[in-house]
Amino acid sequence: MKRSITSSSWIIGCAIGVAIVFCGPSVASAAPAKDSCVACHSQLPDEYSKPAKLYPGDIHHRAGLSCADCHGGDRNDDSMNAMSPAKGFRGAPTKAQIPAFCGRCHSNPAYMRKFNPSLRTDQETEYFTSVHGKKLKQGDAKVAVCVDCHSVHDILAPSDPRAPVYPTHVAETCARCHADANYMKGYNIPTNQYALYEKSVHAAAMEGGDTSAPTCSTCHGNHGATPPGLNSVANVCGTCHVMNQELFEKSPHGPIFAKMGLPGCVQCHSNHEILAPRDSWVGTGPKAICVTCHVAGDNGYKAAKEISNGFDKLKSTYQKADTVLNTAEKSGMEVSNARVEMTNAHSDLIKARVAVHSFNAADVLKITNEGVATSQKAYEAGVAALHERDYRRKGLALALIAIVIAISGLYFKIRKMERG
Amino acid sequence: MADLKRRTLDWLNERLGGEGIEEFLRHKRVPLHRHTIWYYFGGIALFLFVIQVLTGILLLMYYRPTASGAFESVQFIMTQVKFGWLIRSIHSWSANLMIFIIFVHMFSVFFMKAYRKPRELTWVSGMLLFFLVLAFGFSGYLLPWNTLAFFATKVGTDMAGFVPIFGKWIMVFLRGGNQVTGATLTRFFGFHVAVLPGIATMLIAFHLLLVQKLGMSVPPGVERKIKAGVEPERSMPFFPNFLLRDILGWYGALGALGALAAIFPWELGTKANPFGSAPAGIHPEWYFLFMFQTLKYLPSKVFFIDGELLGLMLFGVAGAIWVVVPFLDYKAGGFGRVTRFFTGLGIFALGYIIVFSCLALL
Amino acid sequence: MTVDSSSGKSATGAGETNVDSGRRWVNLLLGTGVVATIASFIYPAIRYVIPPPVSEASNLSVVAAKVGELKNNAAKVFRFGSEPAILIHTSNGNYRAFTAVCTHLGCTVQYRADLHEIWCPCHNGKYDLHGRNVSGPPPRPLVQYQVHIQGEDIVVVRNA
Numbered sequence: 001m002k003r004s005i006t007s008s009s010w011i012i013g014c015a016i017g018v019a020i021v022f023c024g025p026s027v028a029s030a031a032p033a034k035d036s037c038v039a040c041h042s043q044l045p046d047e048y049s050k051p052a053k054l055y056p057g058d059i060h061h062r063a064g065l066s067c068a069d070c071h072g073g074d075r076n077d078d079s080m081n082a083m084s085p086a087k088g089f090r091g092a093p094t095k096a097q098i099p100a101f102c103g104r105c106h107s108n109p110a111y112m113r114k115f116n117p118s119l120r121t122d123q124e125t126e127y128f129t130s131v132h133g134k135k136l137k138q139g140d141a142k143v144a145v146c147v148d149c150h151s152v153h154d155i156l157a158p159s160d161p162r163a164p165v166y167p168t169h170v171a172e173t174c175a176r177c178h179a180d181a182n183y184m185k186g187y188n189i190p191t192n193q194y195a196l197y198e199k200s201v202h203a204a205a206m207e208g209g210d211t212s213a214p215t216c217s218t219c220h221g222n223h224g225a226t227p228p229g230l231n232s233v234a235n236v237c238g239t240c241h242v243m244n245q246e247l248f249e250k251s252p253h254g255p256i257f258a259k260m261g262l263p264g265c266v267q268c269h270s271n272h273e274i275l276a277p278r279d280s281w282v283g284t285g286p287k288a289i290c291v292t293c294h295v296a297g298d299n300g301y302k303a304a305k306e307i308s309n310g311f312d313k314l315k316s317t318y319q320k321a322d323t324v325l326n327t328a329e330k331s332g333m334e335v336s337n338a339r340v341e342m343t344n345a346h347s348d349l350i351k352a353r354v355a356v357h358s359f360n361a362a363d364v365l366k367i368t369n370e371g372v373a374t375s376q377k378a379y380e381a382g383v384a385a386l387h388e389r390d391y392r393r394k395g396l397a398l399a400l401i402a403i404v405i406a407i408s409g410l411y412f413k414i415r416k417m418e419r420g
Numbered sequence: 421m422a423d424l425k426r427r428t429l430d431w432l433n434e435r436l437g438g439e440g441i442e443e444f445l446r447h448k449r450v451p452l453h454r455h456t457i458w459y460y461f462g463g464i465a466l467f468l469f470v471i472q473v474l475t476g477i478l479l480l481m482y483y484r485p486t487a488s489g490a491f492e493s494v495q496f497i498m499t500q501v502k503f504g505w506l507i508r509s510i511h512s513w514s515a516n517l518m519i520f521i522i523f524v525h526m527f528s529v530f531f532m533k534a535y536r537k538p539r540e541l542t543w544v545s546g547m548l549l550f551f552l553v554l555a556f557g558f559s560g561y562l563l564p565w566n567t568l569a570f571f572a573t574k575v576g577t578d579m580a581g582f583v584p585i586f587g588k589w590i591m592v593f594l595r596g597g598n599q600v601t602g603a604t605l606t607r608f609f610g611f612h613v614a615v616l617p618g619i620a621t622m623l624i625a626f627h628l629l630l631v632q633k634l635g636m637s638v639p640p641g642v643e644r645k646i647k648a649g650v651e652p653e654r655s656m657p658f659f660p661n662f663l664l665r666d667i668l669g670w671y672g673a674l675g676a677l678g679a680l681a682a683i684f685p686w687e688l689g690t691k692a693n694p695f696g697s698a699p700a701g702i703h704p705e706w707y708f709l710f711m712f713q714t715l716k717y718l719p720s721k722v723f724f725i726d727g728e729l730l731g732l733m734l735f736g737v738a739g740a741i742w743v744v745v746p747f748l749d750y751k752a753g754g755f756g757r758v759t760r761f762f763t764g765l766g767i768f769a770l771g772y773i774i775v776f777s778c779l780a781l782l
Numbered sequence: 783m784t785v786d787s788s789s790g791k792s793a794t795g796a797g798e799t800n801v802d803s804g805r806r807w808v809n810l811l812l813g814t815g816v817v818a819t820i821a822s823f824i825y826p827a828i829r830y831v832i833p834p835p836v837s838e839a840s841n842l843s844v845v846a847a848k849v850g851e852l853k854n855n856a857a858k859v860f861r862f863g864s865e866p867a868i869l870i871h872t873s874n875g876n877y878r879a880f881t882a883v884c885t886h887l888g889c890t891v892q893y894r895a896d897l898h899e900i901w902c903p904c905h906n907g908k909y910d911l912h913g914r915n916v917s918g919p920p921p922r923p924l925v926q927y928q929v930h931i932q933g934e935d936i937v938v939v940r941n942a
Binding site: 240407416 | 804805808809811812813814815816818819821822861863864865866883887888889890903904905906915918919921922
Binding site for chain 3: 502503
């Protein structure tokens with residue numbers, strides 16, 4: 001790092017020498033809004049012109065800030081003097097300096113208010129509570145600082161869909177380092193989180209267009225990114241899954257898990273690879289999670305079995321009713337009332353799945369039984385509709401009798417006529 | 421009372437010349453022999469056509485020919501409108517029954533060589549009516565806008581696209597665009613309720629006129645026996661003897677229709693989703709199955725020709741030959757080799773249709 | 783006339799009266815049959831032509847409630863086609879209608895007078911009074927319907 005800075009400084013010297021020759025006159029003719037930084041840097045080789053070229057797309061540019069507002073120096077001075085420390089030139093910050101570099105404005109509420117009164121100003125403080133921030137303080141230059149996530153010179157508002165911190169990009173952004181096993185060597189943490197997350201329901205929800213779906217930062221925090229502690233896991237999940245958390249904490253598992261040092265939700269649902277839960281997870285079958293701890297004969301085992309039976313019963317009655325209603329609908333019968341009833345049965349199934357987190361068979365069965373009763377009613381309505389369809393045959397019988405009478409009348413008429 | 425009746429009839433006769441009709445009816449006779457039964461099928465087809473017109477008019481009162489409203493309106497007819505299910509089921513069943521009856525009518529005429537001189541035009545007009553009825557079936561099938569119909573129409577109109585040179589144009593014309601959309605539905609509706617019925621009515625009138633003018637054809641075998649004096653020449657008056665029997669047949673058809681409609685109500689299916697994937701096992705209506713199955717068996721390329729194109733060409737040529745059979749089989753009156761060849765051809769066609777339809781259903 | 787004239791059981795007497803009564807009997811049978819069949823066609827046709835109570839061939843609109851039926855800050859779940867929908871009478875007197883099918887997993891939502899929010903009991907999802915998902919798992923806002931007041935009826939209309 002050191003060497004590269006020194007070597008680059010003499011390149012700058014040469015390059016700027018050349019640049020002055022070229023851009024001197026054009027700067028002189030420039031109107032009041034002149035910016036000598038951009039004027040010179042855009043003529044330089046890639047390494048030195050890139051910021052100037054990127055910057056017009058930057059949110060700070062749109063806010064009316066120029067290079068000098070961050071890097072210091074004098075943008076009205078066309079000479080190399082513009083970059084003298086005397087003119088407040090700060091140059092490019094080292095990695096360790098970056099949080100404070102950004103924080104010069106972003107941690108200053110009075111200043112930020114001019115641009116966006118509702119923007120928070122605690123990011124820097126929060127950053128230093130994060131694992132990234134702490135390691136940076138310890139002199140680790142590999143950790144992420146502001147620009148690693150927000151990019152630099154082409155910084156976009158987090159609400160801009162192109163921004164690397166826009167919800168749909170957050171996971172990729174974190175993965176740039178965290179999924180790179182080589183880069184993460186020495187930290188002794190896994191690098192498969194991103195791959196696991198990609199398989200999760202949360203990633204699927206994000207992919208499905210729900211930008212409020214959780215991504216890395218939702219659980220780990222953004223500026224204060226830290227793995228949630230054992231005790232806070234349930235709270236983190238509970239910010240969205242409120243009912244599940246409440247039920248879980250009141251359940252027998254709540255205190256026991258805490259005492260055993262088991263991380264609540266994660267115990268069954270995993271952390272990054274949070275798959276869509278299956279009803280088969282509950283119960284005593286081969287895919288059931290309950291049986292990883294509970295054995296045949298204990299209360300938990302019995303409850304698991306009962307809950308799972310309740311599910312099966314609800315689902316099979318629901319299915320049965322759905323099939324009958326489908327048949328009825330296909331044959332053109334009106335069953336929309338029963339259909340609406342069925343949405344309630346569907347709600348019951350969803351509610352029962354939440355109620356599982358109480359791990360109390362009676363509570364779950366109360367809900368599933370309600371759903372079973374509703375489905376049963378809908379099923380009966382469907383059967384009644386099919387009966388009604390068949391009932392039409394009675395009307396047919398009457399018409400057929402009339403037709404038979406007419407046919408026999410005709411028959412005899414013909415016979416009579418042709419004989420007489 | 422009797423006096424009033426006579427006076428009314430006289431009044432009408434004076435103005436309409438009903439005596440001519442009476443005269444005509446008195447003299448019109450229908451040959452009587454062991455094949456007379458086949459004479460009834462044309463009448464039944466006509467009766468079913470009338471049923472189609474009547475139930476079609478009733479359906480028009482509630483039907484909406486738009487992609488967003490078609491399925492719902494048919495559902496509405498079947499669930500909300502009193503006897504709507506019956507009207508729709510009868511319309512659907514009657515359509516299928518009519519096509520079946522027309523097949524029977526066509527083949528009976530073919531095998532009895534009734535197309536021979538001077539009835540060539542009767543045959544040709546009948547064939548045109550047959551194609552028209554298939555078009556009725558094809559366009560009507562889409563109107564409820566359900567999944568099966570949607571994809572069947574898609575495949576069917578795709579076929580039109582294989583026709584050389586004009587194929588693309590025909591397809592776009594049928595679909596009202598490049599894809600099967602609501603525009604196709606509106607178009608098919610127009611064909612089904614205005615264009616086709618108009619043409620069909622004229623053709624039916626022409627067909628019937630020819631039948632009345634030329635009378636019923638006696639099969640060559642019977643004719644020969646009569647000439648040889650082996651069999652007596654028998655006949656019955658058209659009115660009322662034959663007509664009453666005709667009506668008997670209509671009543672039979674009506675009973676069958678009612679029974680089918682009530683015992684097997686025509687299903688509505690699920691609403692078409694143009695962006696959904698085609699359901700497994702889509703197939704056209706049964707009367708197109710033999711063609712559908714043939715195309716399935718053809719390899720995608722035969723020499724340099726597309727399989728589909730080849731199939732279409734084969735059916736096109738076969739159809740054309742079928743239409744002009746009266747002109748090719750000019751010796752139909754006798755028992756020459758040519759005539760036997762055409763009888764064999766008919767048996768082959770009938771067998772082919774039956775076998776391939778059955779294969780498609782399996 | 784040349785008609786098969788074998789097989790004769792009835793009318794062997796050939797007496798004038800016999801023939802007459804036989805003919806009358808046949809005519810009666812035929813008449814009854816024809817009249818009955820015609821009646822059995824005409825009746826359904828007439829019933830068919832009379833418009834049904836719901837005269838619209840689609841489920842694009844429904845009378846959700848009567849004016850005055852709902853107090854302020856109250857709501858009602860009603861049937862709209864084959865799905866539940868919710869009509870809300872807000873505390874400042876507006877009527878709003880939404881689908882009552884939660885955008886998360888399809889449970890039926892309800893109105894929480896205490897929270898002034900639409901609430902899904904399954905996962906505690908919440909929507910504001912414009913149907914926007916504001917808390918919990920719902921990924922999308924609820925579809926809103928138009929509300930029209932026609933005389934005494936509050937009519938909810940789906941945007942076609």
